[in-house]
Amino acid sequence: MREKILTFIEKNSRVDLKELAIMLGVDEAAVANEMAAMEKEHVICGYHTLIDWEKTSIEKVNALIEVRVTPQRGRGFDSIAERVYNYPEVNAVYLISGGYDLLVTLEGKTLREVAQFVSDKLSPLESVLSTKTNFILKKYKDHGTVIAKPQEDERMLVS
Amino acid sequence: MRNPLSERIVGVPFSGIRKFFDIAAEMDDVISLGVGEPDFDTPWHIRDEGIYSLEKGKTAYTSNAGLKELKAEIGKYLERRFQVSYDYDTEMMITVGGSEAIDIAMRAMLDPGDEVLVPQPSYVSYMPCAVLANGKPVAINLKEENEFRLTAQELEDAITPKTKLLVLPFPNNPTGAVMEREDLEAIAEVVEKYDLFVLSDEIYAELTYLEGKSHVTIASLPGMRERTVLINGFSKAYAMTGWRLGYACAPKVILEQMLKIHQYAIMCAPTTSQYAAVEAVRNGDADVAGMREEYNGRRRYLMHRFGEMGLKCFEPFGAFYAFPCIQEFGMTSEEFATRMLQEEKVVVVPGTAFGDCGEGFLRISYAYSLDSLKEALDRLESFIQKLRC
Numbered sequence: 001m002r003e004k005i006l007t008f009i010e011k012n013s014r015v016d017l018k019e020l021a022i023m024l025g026v027d028e029a030a031v032a033n034e035m036a037a038m039e040k041e042h043v044i045c046g047y048h049t050l051i052d053w054e055k056t057s058i059e060k061v062n063a064l065i066e067v068r069v070t071p072q073r074g075r076g077f078d079s080i081a082e083r084v085y086n087y088p089e090v091n092a093v094y095l096i097s098g099g100y101d102l103l104v105t106l107e108g109k110t111l112r113e114v115a116q117f118v119s120d121k122l123s124p125l126e127s128v129l130s131t132k133t134n135f136i137l138k139k140y141k142d143h144g145t146v147i148a149k150p151q152e153d154e155r156m157l158v159s
Numbered sequence: 160m161r162n163p164l165s166e167r168i169v170g171v172p173f174s175g176i177r178k179f180f181d182i183a184a185e186m187d188d189v190i191s192l193g194v195g196e197p198d199f200d201t202p203w204h205i206r207d208e209g210i211y212s213l214e215k216g217k218t219a220y221t222s223n224a225g226l227k228e229l230k231a232e233i234g235k236y237l238e239r240r241f242q243v244s245y246d247y248d249t250e251m252m253i254t255v256g257g258s259e260a261i262d263i264a265m266r267a268m269l270d271p272g273d274e275v276l277v278p279q280p281s282y283v284s285y286m287p288c289a290v291l292a293n294g295k296p297v298a299i300n301l302k303e304e305n306e307f308r309l310t311a312q313e314l315e316d317a318i319t320p321k322t323k324l325l326v327l328p329f330p331n332n333p334t335g336a337v338m339e340r341e342d343l344e345a346i347a348e349v350v351e352k353y354d355l356f357v358l359s360d361e362i363y364a365e366l367t368y369l370e371g372k373s374h375v376t377i378a379s380l381p382g383m384r385e386r387t388v389l390i391n392g393f394s395k396a397y398a399m400t401g402w403r404l405g406y407a408c409a410p411k412v413i414l415e416q417m418l419k420i421h422q423y424a425i426m427c428a429p430t431t432s433q434y435a436a437v438e439a440v441r442n443g444d445a446d447v448a449g450m451r452e453e454y455n456g457r458r459r460y461l462m463h464r465f466g467e468m469g470l471k472c473f474e475p476f477g478a479f480y481a482f483p484c485i486q487e488f489g490m491t492s493e494e495f496a497t498r499m500l501q502e503e504k505v506v507v508v509p510g511t512a513f514g515d516c517g518e519g520f521l522r523i524s525y526a527y528s529l530d531s532l533k534e535a536l537d538r539l540e541s542f543i544q545k546l547r548c
Contacts, residue, residue, distance in 0.1 A: 023529075157180055
């Protein structure tokens with residue numbers, strides 16, 4: 001049941017518990033218990049909203065920063081990752097295989113704010129060797145959802 | 160001027176589905192539960208293969224029976240999913256949708272006066288295709304109390320010395336009925352006893368929802384393979400309706416005659432679609448499973464809502480339709496559907512579009528997002544409440 005719940009709510013976290021239970025053909029209490037258990041175990045880590053900020057009056061600048069770091073003896077990349085993800089402006093931190101080590105996604109109000117974060121906070125960290133900042137120009141798809149516009153139902157009304 | 164038309168063709172009625180479409184198309188803000196096709200887009204990897212085939216210049220005819228590569232993959236698929244095996248070289252052909260296969264199978268098998276048994280309610284094309292093939296269609300009226308399954312008794316009662324072919328349209332459009340192994344075994348016995356043939360339209364084979372039981376094809380039962388034309392296709396399982404691609408499997412002696420008609424009338428199924436279909440049948444099992452899971456959730460939701468509003472409906476375990484009973488309202492299906500369209504702007508198809516015995520029922524499709532389904536069901540509920548007042 002876990003997998004089925006997760007598959008469903010990954011795309012629609014606002015579904016009514018009762019409806020979800022009906023669709024899965026199980027008891028509502030069972031779904032509620034399973035959800036609570038998954039929240040407790042941090043399988044479900046949060047319920048967020050996918051927003052296209054471009055359509056609002058709020059300005060946002062998003063950047064993907066490639067960071068090369070020196071891992072620490074005994075702790076690998078974990079402690080430097082923690083240093084980085086504790087900054088509230090940091091959206092995501094991933095350990096990456098390939099040409100660099102950490103991929104940091106960042107959200108700022110202005111280009112300057114992002115630049116300042118990189119030059120004043122990220123780069124000076126002792127184990128950071130180098131950074132490369134990529135600004136996001138346009139989001140086409142995020143979290144498996146096409147941002148541009150909802151698709152119309154183009155089917156004939158009756159067939 | 161002489162009458163330019165054939166009497167036989169003029170005598171065939173237009174589809175009842177079509178009639179309703181014309182009314183609905185004139186109205187604004189209509190919400191539909193009337194479609195007979197998936198709401199999903201064709202999975203991207205399948206579309207991508209179609210595009211790639213165009214880029215490579217694969218734009219010529221294929222052989223009449225279809226791409227060898229595609230037929231070979233379908234052969235493997237049928238074994239994997241339904242435990243039935245066909246020689247793709249001599250017993251399989253690719254058609255323009257399942258519809259073409261229905262048409263040419265009847266034309267290949269019927270002589271004037273041969274009777275074709277068509278269980279109803281069922282898809283709109285069997286009766287007309289039988290007429291076009293010079294046959295004589297005979298309806299078998301299925302019953303709600305049997306969950307619209309065909310029983311051996313009903314079959315036997317309809318057989319005359321002229322009966323040649325039985326159409327077996329399961330999982331069923333419009334009722335959502337399925338036939339399980341035991342049901343089919345009983346039918347197979349009668350078919351053998353009276354030396355009949357079976358046209359088994361299994362276009363919804365992938366969409367069944369009985370826990371732990373997948374679709375059974377009658378062709379997989381002992382002695383039935385040589386009596387059966389198995390029809391399936393890509394439209395419903397892979398959400399590929401617009402690609403127009405189906406297939407037929409049959410004993411060589413039948414298939415080669417079908418192929419002859421196809422050769423002269425069609426030449427070959429669309430090449431682009433065939434290349435895309437290779438990808439579908441080779442790597443599409445997971446897509447099908449995902450869509451089936453979605454339909455199943457909506458099906459349960461729909462049945463729950465019917466239960467809440469007290470609308471009588473047997474639980475359908477196939478396709479993506481439910482067939483609720485509206486006899487309590489004292490209206491014909493057509494009146495009910497017309498009023499609901501006018502008053503609530505919801506389109507459903509009257510059961511009578513699928514045969515006279517569909518009177519008193521509606522076909523409701525759940526090939527819609529949950530949100531649309533909810534909105535439409537809310538409107539249906541308020542309509543019903545109004546009628547009950």
